[in-house]
Amino acid sequence: MIVTVASGKGGTGKTTVATSLARTLHLEHPFYVDCDVEAANAHLYLNPEMEDSFEFGLPIPEVDPERCTVCGRCAEVCEFHAIVVVGSEVMVFPQLCHGCGSCTLQCPEKAIREIPHPQGILSYGTTREGIRFSNGSLYIGEPMAVPLIRALKDWHVRADETWVIRDSPPGTSCPVVETMAGSDVILLVTEPTPFGLHDLRLAVELARKLSMPVGVVINRDGIGDDGVERFCQREGIPILMRIPLSRRFGEALARGIPLVEADESYHDRFLQLADDLRRLAAEGVRS
Amino acid sequence: MKLVFTAEGESLEAKLDPRFGRCSTFLVVETEDRSFVAETNPAVGASGGAGPQAAQFLGDLGAEAVVSGGFGPNAFRALSAAGVRMYKADAAPIQALLDAFAAGELAEVTQATGPSHRGMR
Numbered sequence: 001m002i003v004t005v006a007s008g009k010g011g012t013g014k015t016t017v018a019t020s021l022a023r024t025l026h027l028e029h030p031f032y033v034d035c036d037v038e039a040a041n042a043h044l045y046l047n048p049e050m051e052d053s054f055e056f057g058l059p060i061p062e063v064d065p066e067r068c069t070v071c072g073r074c075a076e077v078c079e080f081h082a083i084v085v086v087g088s089e090v091m092v093f094p095q096l097c098h099g100c101g102s103c104t105l106q107c108p109e110k111a112i113r114e115i116p117h118p119q120g121i122l123s124y125g126t127t128r129e130g131i132r133f134s135n136g137s138l139y140i141g142e143p144m145a146v147p148l149i150r151a152l153k154d155w156h157v158r159a160d161e162t163w164v165i166r167d168s169p170p171g172t173s174c175p176v177v178e179t180m181a182g183s184d185v186i187l188l189v190t191e192p193t194p195f196g197l198h199d200l201r202l203a204v205e206l207a208r209k210l211s212m213p214v215g216v217v218i219n220r221d222g223i224g225d226d227g228v229e230r231f232c233q234r235e236g237i238p239i240l241m242r243i244p245l246s247r248r249f250g251e252a253l254a255r256g257i258p259l260v261e262a263d264e265s266y267h268d269r270f271l272q273l274a275d276d277l278r279r280l281a282a283e284g285v286r287s
Numbered sequence: 288m289k290l291v292f293t294a295e296g297e298s299l300e301a302k303l304d305p306r307f308g309r310c311s312t313f314l315v316v317e318t319e320d321r322s323f324v325a326e327t328n329p330a331v332g333a334s335g336g337a338g339p340q341a342a343q344f345l346g347d348l349g350a351e352a353v354v355s356g357g358f359g360p361n362a363f364r365a366l367s368a369a370g371v372r373m374y375k376a377d378a379a380p381i382q383a384l385l386d387a388f389a390a391g392e393l394a395e396v397t398q399a400t401g402p403s404h405r406g407m408r
Contacts, residue, residue, distance in 0.1 A: 075343065081336025084343040086369035093361050095403075096336040 002164040003277050004035075004183040006207075008199025010170030012189045013219035013243065016253060018167040019045040020260040024270035026129035030163035031156075034135035035179040037120060037148050042167050045258045048125035048133035056136075056151045057116025058099035058144075063090045067111035074103035074112065099147055120148045124156045132156070145175040153182070163274075172202045180210055184281035187240070187273075189217045193224035197231055204237065213280045217273075220245040240276045241269060290316050290388065291345055291371075292381045293355040297325035299382045305356025308337030314381055315348060321385065338362030338403070345371055354384060354393060357400035364399075375400060 005018040015034075019042055022032045034042040061074070061083055072085045082096035083103050094117050104112045120138040127133060136152040138145055157164060168179040180186060186207040190196040200216070207214045214237055218228060221242040232239050243249070243259070252262030260266045293310035294301045299321070304310035308330050316323040326348065330340035338361040345353055346369030354374045358366065366373055373396035376384050387393050 078336075079334065081330070081333060081340040081343075084336075084339040084365055086343055086346045086365050089368050091339070091365055091368055093336065093339055093364075096339070096361065 001162065001185075001278065001281060002166065002183045003185050003187055003281070004166040004168050004180050005187045005189060006168035006176060006180065006203055007170055007189045008172055008201075008203035009190065009196050012191050012196060013217070014170070014189050015042050015045065015167055016219065016243075016259055017187065017189050017217050017241075018042065018165050019258045020266060021270050021273060022046065022131050022163075022165050023129065023258050023260050024267055025163055025274055026127075026131050028162045029130050029132060030165055031132045031161050032134070032165050032167070033153060033157070034133075034167045035149050035152060035175070036167060036169040037136035037138045037145050037152065037175075038169060040135040040137060043133065043135060044256045045253075046127050046131060046133055047256075048127045048131070050123050050125035052124040052156070054122045054124075054155065055118055056120055056122055056148055057118045058097065058147050059101060059104075059114035060094045060097050060099065060117040061092055061103050061112045062115050063092065064111045064113070067109045069109055069111075071108065073106050073108060077102045077106045095143055098144065119144070122148075122152050122155055145169070146178045149175055149178045153179070172199070172206045176203075177206065177210070180207065180212065183212055185277050186212045186214045187217060187277060188214060189219055190228055191220045191224065192218055192222075192226070192228045194227060196224070197227040200228060201231065204235065208285070211285050213283060213285050215240040215276060215280050217241045217243065219243045238276070238280070241273050288318050288351045289349055290318050290385075291348070291350045291353040292316065292384065293328075293353070294325070294381055299323065299385070300380055302380055303354065303356065303376055303378050303384060305378055307353070307355040307358050307362050308333075308341045310341075310355070313341075313345065313348075315350065316381070316385065318385070318389070336361065339365040342366045342369055342371070345369065354388065358396055359401060359403045360399040361403055362399075363396070 005014045034040045074083045075085045082093045124134045169175045190200040221244045292314040293304040294312045294314040295304045313326045330337040342365030352372040374393040
């Protein structure tokens with residue numbers, strides 16, 4: 001069972017919700033994957049002891065000028081123009097390369113080999129409570145998060161995990177699509193403001209495009225307006241939890257204390273949320 | 288010589304498009320007699336790598352020089368390798384820029400003029 005906690009808008013409380021869900025389910029040894037490789041922060045709440053790391057490299061083409069006949073087939077098949085033929089030279093632009101391997105595969109002279117270009121570090125560990133945990137850290141200056149997320153998603157993850165909780169980056173662009181891909185259910189955390197609603201709509205649209213069932217958590221409940229509420233009602237999206245705006249919660253989170261620890265009454269509420277997610281995943285997408 | 292302008296339209300009256308990789312049209316002008324051909328930029332809607340793709344296109348056309356508002360690092364690298372010289376100009380009708388080029392008033396670009404992806408803004 002794979003749940004991705006996403007949001008659209010940043011700073012709505014994805015990590016707050018995802019870490020507390022993991023803590024609540026700790027007896028089932030959930031696997032927590034912090035997919036926000038540009039700003040990982042879930043480790044601050046879960047405090048895993050790291051025991052493994054791996055430097056991920058994207059395979060970048062290198063052309064052997066001896067064998068290359070400058071036929072231009074590589075440039076033709078590259079969707080991202082990361083390899084081009086200018087004059088009698090084949091040029092590679094590593095920062096544009098997505099590492100798909102098409103050029104290598106299509107080169108009739110077998111003149112291309114792939115050299116790993118380091119993109120970031122993956123880390124894996126376990127928390128005191130038995131939560132297994134992984135995250136990634138994209139190197140500064142590397143423009144593409146997707147290949148690193150793709151590598152992270154399955155690293156150390158077994159085929160029969162009871163729970164995989166993926167903490168998504170914000171937004172609805174490629175890194176989020178990659179994080180969602182393969183999930184059984186999407187949990188969207190939003191805030192009840194026009195801003196929150198605007199991005200919630202986009203995130204719902206994305207999940208639907210991927211044919212994934214969606215549930216919503218309203219964080220900072222009590223502020224803003226009833227736009228999110230009405231949107232969910234109209235679209236038939238269940239609101240699975242409401243977390244009021246609370247100074248006490250804010251202070252606890254700022255000190256790295258998960259919500260379920262700051263207020264133990266949330267333990268049962270997160271158990272209920274887990275049940276609801278299982279049910280949504282089992283129902284799938286109603287057409 | 289074969290001189291290319293990044294153009295907003297398909298005639299010499301058109302204005303210079305300040306973007307290189309994402310301009311709509313390349314106006315390919317023969318400087319001797321000012322005859323020209325308008326070529327659609329194949330990279331205008333590229334999902335990425337517009338600069339290198341456009342540079343490859345100009346190289347294949349046999350362009351000797353190109354005038355635009357600026358050149359990002361990827362475009363600069365590819366154009367240099369293709370042997371296409373780069374000149375920078377402010378937005379003005381191509382006709383006027385042709386005169387300026389003939390008078391040697393346009394500055395040749397010897398390094399990238401800005402970061403990648405400027406043409407997407």
